[in-house]
Amino acid sequence: MSKESILIVEDEEKIVRLLEIELEYEGYKTSKALDGIDAFEMFLSQKWDLILLDVMLPGMSGIELLRRIRGKNSTVPIILLTAKDSIEDKVSGLDLGANDYITKPFRMEELLARIRAVLRMSQATLPAAEVDEEWLKFNDLRVNEKTREVVRHNHEVSLTPKEYDLLLYLLKNKRQVLDRGQILEAVWGYDYYGDTKIVDVYIRYLRKKIDADYEDALIHTVRGVGYVLKDAT
């Protein structure tokens, strides 16, 4: 397998150097951009497997850059590096299509775990027989892994990247009861300090978008265990 390419967008050279060393050591190929304008040029110049994007940047903010990248219909995985107290950046970042964020100062192990999780979700492939014209189907739910489109009962559903990842994981493991720890590990890639409440929160978001308008729910709670995607019985 060829090395996965990661674009590091960060203006603090000390952090850039540290990231380069750690990521290269882990077997990734890295490139760097020290400001937003440069970063956008580099984004356009080649295909990246992942972008690490600092929010506070000279030239163009990370949030603005994220908006432009998604504006190009790119689904390249993006992890934001945000300041500790900036809730707005995290929320608008996720709304604008960041796959995840990590708060500075971060532990390298945690960042590496998130990178692995985001790459795993973006590269997950299915057995050929399960894919019908690139649409993964269950009941009246359809998910297109290439375009990340989600359709329920012929209505397009708009999901944030994390909601999408969660739905995809449930769908790929349909009819299997998944416990919160399993879901957390697969979708978030690390243990969130053992806090599995985030899973319940995202299941709630997902239900609002996938199930709320329909009589037959697809996402079911298994009391005391976790969740399962299956037909209503």
Ligand code: CA
């Ligand atoms: Ca910065």
